[in-house]
Amino acid sequence: MSSRAAALGLALGLGLVGLQPAAASPVSMAPCPAAALIQLGGPPLASGRISGQVNVPLERASGGDTPVLSLRSEGGPVRLLLDTGASTTLVSPELMRRLKLVGRPVDPKSFTLAGAGEGCPDLKPGRVKLPELVLAAGGERLRLSGVEALVLPVAGLPPGIDGVLGAPQLRQQPLWIDPHGQRLSIGALALADAGRFRRSASAGTAASLPLVWREGVPLLPLATPRGTEFALADTGAEGLFITAGLAARLQPLAPARALRLAGFCGEQSARLQPLSGLALPGGDPGRPVEAIVTANPIFTSLGVKAIVGQELLRRRAQLWRLDAVPATLTLWP
Known part of the structure; x- marks a missing residue:
């Protein structure tokens, strides 16, 4: 497994056990649990x-x-x-x-x-x-x-x-x-x-996102084909995690690859799906992204359909005002 693929599992108590084409038979690999709960x-x-x-x-x-x-x-x-x-x-x-x-x-x-x-x-x-x-x-x-x-x-x-x-x-x-x-x-x-x-010439236009606190973590707005959904704002997540229901509303760009995810609470199946249709405010919804489609109690606990990690954050300058009331996240291209 590539280091990039392994890194995608370091979120929400998840680790990658196997990554292979969806039609392939499972490959036995050691679980790789992570810390976030x-x-x-x-x-x-x-x-x-x-x-x-x-x-x-x-x-x-x-x-x-x-x-x-x-x-x-x-x-x-x-x-x-x-x-x-x-x-x-x-x-x-x-x-x-x-x-x-x-x-x-x-x-x-x-x-x-x-x-x-x-x-x-x-x-x-x-x-x-x-x-x-x-x-x-x-x-x-x-x-x-x-x-x-x-x-x-x-x-x-x-x-x-x-x-x-x-x-x-x-x-x-x-x-x-x-x-x-x-x-x-x-x-x-x-x-x-x-x-x-x-103030620099390279800054571009900033987008200021309102954040909402739920269960001690911040949620941010995420643009989807059916309007805005709140998602967990997670700098500790290497990937973009979404529910199957949200994935069904998006445009797949290539066949999915099967995953086994392992966390502190056990293992579960998932798939890595290249798709388009998701973006942070100010971003391009037509830009291809890789999403990990899975079921996770965190979705239900927070009432969200997505967890936004480095898949959407890594390229953008970020000012996090978690200390402010209301909390905000300002993003630059």
């Missing part, structure tokens, strides 16, 4: 505090496009995916061992998660308070303090990644992602950098 119930985790500001080179996950933050702690480096679609921050048991952190179990009877498959009720997550994390560059520092995280095995994360930094932290500060200049900013610098980009 939606917390629907149970004790809230402390979101902590993000202070300061920083501008750093835009680092992407190995084999994909998800932004990565390379932080430092007293115990050593901590590398987290930047994931607006995660309702909680999540780290691996390996990071706990490496930093010598002491966590505590979570009563599974009082805790509800949504993800791929049917085994979410059987998960036994822990919780841990993370040490202060610092992201520093050019004399500027961003500090994360008092953050609690879920502890779950995340073997499907890209090499060298310790977990995901989720929406509870990302909604505290402005976030700027510039794939053209290959820079990422958080805090007041994000607003300054976005302002400079807006």
Whole structure:
């Protein structure tokens, strides 16, 4: 399997088990679980505090496009995916061992998660308070303090990644992602950098999208042939995930390829479908995209028909104002 195909599975607790033409017989491959899940119930985790500001080179996950933050702690480096679609921050048991952190179990009877498959009720997550994390560059520092995280095995994360930094932290500060200049900013610098980009000759026309919060994650408007649908806005998703019902309303461009997806809650079937007819506001609905067509409890839990990840985001400059009321996402071509 190509690194690009493997990267498409790193979203919503999903991993690719097999990728082959739809008519082919299944190919046995090792599951590749990933970390993102939606917390629907149970004790809230402390979101902590993000202070300061920083501008750093835009680092992407190995084999994909998800932004990565390379932080430092007293115990050593901590590398987290930047994931607006995660309702909680999540780290691996390996990071706990490496930093010598002491966590505590979570009563599974009082805790509800949504993800791929049917085994979410059987998960036994822990919780841990993370040490202060610092992201520093050019004399500027961003500090994360008092953050609690879920502890779950995340073997499907890209090499060298310790977990995901989720929406509870990302909604505290402005976030700027510039794939053209290959820079990422958080805090007041994000607003300054976005302002400079807006005034540049290459900026083009911006589209400002209203975001709606649901179950602790942001939803954005997505243009479809039958009007606008809300979709999960997920920087941590490498692909574009849609329901079979939405796929039936779109124009297929090539035969689908069968997938097996594996997540913390079990395995399920899906298909990778080249198609057209979907776009973010300001985008081109005729542009071909690859969508992963699947059934997932997250669709039902959030009341959405799509999860928008890097398939539609990677080429566009983005100013995320999850800290604002109402929250917005401004996109440039």
